[in-house]
Amino acid sequence: MPSSPPSKRQRTPFEKGLDRLFEGTTMGFALFILLLLLAIGLLILVQAWPAVQRFGLSFLWTSSWNPVEGREVFGVLPMVYGTLVSSAIALLLAVPLGLGTALFLSENFIPLKIRTVLVFMVELLAAIPSVVYGLWGIFVLIPALKWFLGLFGVSFAGPSMLAASLVLAIMILPIITAISRDSLAALPPELRQGSYGLGATRWGTIFRVLIPAAISGIVGGVMLALGRAMGETMAVTMLIGNSNTINPSLLAPSNTISSLLANQFAEAKGIQVASLMYAAFVLVILTLIVNILADWIVRKLQAKY
Amino acid sequence: MTDVVLRAKECDIYYGSYKAVRDVSIDIPKNKITAFIGPSGCGKSTVLRCFNRLNDLIESFRLKGKMTYHGQDLYAPDVDPVEVRRRIGMVFQKPNPFPKTIYDNIAYGPRISGFKGDMDELVETSLRRAVLWDEVKDKLQESGFSLSGGQQQRLCIARTIAVQPEVVLMDEPCAALDPISTLKIEDLMKELVQNYTIIIVTHNMQQATRVADYTAFYNAQVVEGAGGKVGYLAEFDSTEKIFSDPEQESTRDYVTGRFG
Ligand SMILES: Nc1ncnc2c1ncn2[C@@H]1O[C@H](COP(=O)(O)OP(=O)(O)O)[C@@H](O)[C@H]1O
Ligand SMILES: [Mg+2]
Secondary structure, eight states, X not given: OOSSOGGGOOOOHHHHHHHHHHHHHHHHHHHHHHHHHHXXXXXXXXXXXXXXXXXXXXXXXXXXXXXXTTSOEEOOHHHHHHXXXXXXXXXXXXXXXXXXXXXXXXXTSSOXXXXXXXXXXXXXXXXXXXXXXXXXXXXXXXXXXXXXXXXXXXXXXXXXXXXXXXXXXXXXXXXXXXXXXXXXXXXXXXXXXXXXXTTOOHHXXXXXXXXXXHHHHHHHHHHHXXXXXXXXXXXXXXXXXXXXXXXXXXTSOOOOHHHHHHHHGGGOOTHHHHHHHHHHHHHHXXXXXXXHHHHHXXXXXXXXX | XXXXXXXXXXXXEEETTEEEEEEEEEEEETTSEEEEEOSTTSSHHHHHHHHTTGGGGSTTEEEEEEEEETTEETTOTTOOHHXXXXXXXXXXXXXXXXXXXXXXXXXXXXXXXXOOSOHHHHHHHHHHHTTOHHHHTTOTTSBGGGSOHHHHHHHHHHHHHHTOOSEEEEESTTTTSOHHHHHHHHHHHHHHTTTOEEEEEOSXXXXXXXXXXXXXXXXXXXXXXXXXXXXXXXXXXXXXXXXXXXXXXXXXXXXXXXXX
């Protein structure tokens, strides 16, 4: 019999200290992120304070943005509208396209080698800088839209909600595709076999077993994409026309919060800076709401299955 | 032997260039339990999955030879694999309930095959036949994952018999289960065999002797140029004969636990 079985072995004080050090360090990192987040939020709020005091909550439903000295009125409603509508249209287009692509790339419709190449190309889409998307929008998409709408006799100036939303849709496509594909590919193969083994068709299996099983991952990806769409700046600024008005026509120019910030910060002073900060704060809150909503939806769906 | 439901004739099965199984010929009798035994990797699952064309899902899979179902070629170009799998159901080694409620797990198969009758009744009879009804009747709307492993496996069996197949293929259905659940499933098989033809793959010799009418012993041997071990059907006979007086030396060694 060995005198001391391995389970009774004592850890040395050094080992214990190392463990504690590791724990402390990771906790420090985690707290640092939290503090950073709070600091950013606080800083924005402090800088926005003069505007918050002057306009109060009416900032949220005022539709004019007038920086002329002496007659300053600032309201963020058109930009909130633009942000929400452009993101919503982008999602509406990108979700079916992205999910379809993800399914195509996770099922065995085509040989694995071609699939791998396609997956790589989709991921490459995510690596294109947004200014390049903006240029592409100006030089390719807008002329194409002009030509296409011209066929129906519709006149189209170019920079518009439509152009910005279409480019946003392309930009968030790789996020939705990559995350949905990963969650579909991570499903246990037994699930697929179980469904086929009962005599299900490929479509039946995809829509009634695979998508429901991967739904929380898919929704997570969609929400991440939505966050990206709401915050995207450069490409949108180049394409949306930067008009601070609400116009129900998708062919008319519009604006988003992040695009507003990018355009006006350089020349802003005084209360305008504070108003821009206030707008930035509204954007942060909007994104926060989207994230909380996403979390809630994912939880709901997970509880269901 | 009685009616033959499934027949394999001189079948070679390949995964890409690798020949996994060679020259299998076997007749599966109707309303009997046939056990497939043999060491791991000798192609039992491979043969089993060919019978309901589940191997079609594997891109590199190729079959040479003929497999028939009631004399009809299973791999004829005009045969729909979806239809084949509706008649020849499958229960897997790992319980694999769908991420749905218990009720929907059972109702899934009938729904996709266009069942028009009383679904509640079908769910109840299927669960009753799988001896699971009493345990789940009050929580039909809970997730299939909320059940224990043994219950999940019986759920998967209930799900399979709900589509009313003629043959049930079971690939080591008790491998992940405790002894009590295992006995329950064996009882269930004996009950089911009055209406169904069953093939079961098992590593458990006692299980084969307890439930199977016929037993097929598979073995594998290294063949030069085949890319690895090649499985083959060493012996097929009544269970009694295989376990008491087999023809082959290797069968005797295997069933007496001398290798495998
Ligand atoms: N999908 C597959 N692709 C390639 N080879 C496979 C595949 N499935 C099984 N094989 C190979 O075929 C042989 C037989 O496997 P299997 O039928 O699972 O054996 P058993 O069920 O008797 O343990 C093994 O060598 C295994 O590695
Ligand atoms: Mg096996």
